[in-house]
Amino acid sequence: MSIPPDAPILTGAAMREAEAACAIQGTSLSELMDHAGAAVADTAWRMAAGAPILILCGPGNNGGDGYVAAQMLAERGANARVAALAEPATKLATAARARWNGPVETLDEQTKPAPLIVDALFGVGLSRPLADGLAATLRRFAASRILAVDVPSGADGDGAKDWVPPLPADVTLALGALKPAHVLLPTAAACGRVLLAPIGISANRAMRSLPAIRPAKPRPDAHKFSRGMVLVFAGPMPGAAELTAAAALRAGAGYVVLDGSERAPFAAIIVEGEDKFGERLDDPRVGAVVIGPGFPAGDELLFDVEAVLDSGKPLVLDAAAIAAALPRLSETPCKAILTPHEGEFARTFPQLYGSKIDRAKAAAVRTQAVVVYKGADTIIAAPDGRVAAAWPGSPWLATAGTGDVLAGACGAMLARGGDPFDAAVAAVGWHIARGQAIGPGLVADDLVRA
């Protein structure tokens, strides 16, 4: 599974806007479909490597892309058959079918498979789940190589419905932009390797896949405080905050102080009693405060979160600290990153609807903070509408304590003084890269070791 880095992501509505903007600038929808069909034909040609190809065409423009590709493949000498689910229902699809010179079989349970199947049944226009009979027909093709056009048929392009496509793809060719379905579960897992075909639309870049991240090298004149000083506050379970502090140092902070713990995870970390916390919040060198890891909800947490908010310092709020800060967050002028996992998000923001992207964006607006909505399909959202989608991460990270490590990495990136969204993106990229590099047997402690 893979996704092109730093690629735009558009919902169906945004796709239609981009398409309309193209029309104003003189590129017709039919030209867009020609570009899409050509990209599908190229990819299918390479994947088939001379073997027969079966192209499944639906009634809409996704099917139109399929007919265009079929004709181009036939003109190149490929052995291509077409099976249609229904008559074309759009002008463009009707015109594309008219240009296909070969026969059109009926797609049903009798349809013979081919080594490569091009799935051009439904794209972003799917309005309801696939019928059971069609899903069963598609499952019969599971032994073939599958190229999905735009999205695997059966997926909700916007990623708001949890419909699971019955025929997972080996390769999905995203047309013009990625769609939420490529980066959100459950559909992301059915897309295989996602390739992006530029078809001539210009996409708004506010929402994108995670960029490829290279560790920022310290400036030649760097010193420990200019690289960022992080203050981590340990609660009653100090092990979690120790991981957080160690992660902050490993992710590039120049100086890390751990208050409220008796043990230092590294000798280079300054450990102080909890009575020092208030004083440290006044230390002008502290560039970010992290609170929440290992700190259960309660009056003590509430008191300490209030103190952090009063300090106006950039802050990372994890676990129960998120709910504790919620009532004051939107009015407090500070840079904040929140790192809820699924359960914490659901408890803190119970009344949000839509896709995981929609909900992360709404939570960011409500709190005026950057929200890192964790999980296998982590979403990072800023109050100004920017979104970064981190699928696929590293499944080796699904183990206790890795969230504490991420909070520390967010602290390190935030303490450098930049934009909290960029800091969160860099931290998530760092976390995933380490998860991928370590792989089998990973425990959270490994993420903070050299």
Ligand SMILES: NC(=O)C1=CN([C@@H]2O[C@H](COP(=O)(O)OP(=O)(O)OC[C@H]3O[C@@H](n4cnc5c(N)ncnc54)[C@H](OP(=O)(O)O)[C@@H]3O)[C@@H](O)[C@H]2O)[C@@H](O)CC1
């Ligand atoms: N945007 C762009 O810039 C470009 C977009 N392009 C391509 O267009 C695709 C979007 O095309 P689209 O909007 O025509 O929708 P599409 O996915 O083909 O399906 C709609 C049809 O399916 C039907 N239908 C729906 N659900 C159904 C169900 N469960 N079971 C059965 N039928 C169902 C629905 O009928 P209805 O809901 O009215 O019953 C309608 O007939 C996009 O993904 C990309 O591939 C490119 O050509 C280049 C430029």
Ligand SMILES: Nc1ncnc2c1ncn2[C@@H]1O[C@H](COP(=O)(O)OP(=O)(O)O)[C@@H](O)[C@H]1O
């Ligand atoms: N299947 C997965 N694939 C990729 N990343 C995952 C997966 N499961 C969990 N993660 C990541 O691991 C971390 C777990 O965080 P969290 O649930 O807070 O753990 P803990 O509270 O034990 O530290 C998050 O960064 C999350 O995105």
Ligand SMILES: [K+]
């Ligand atoms: K499709």
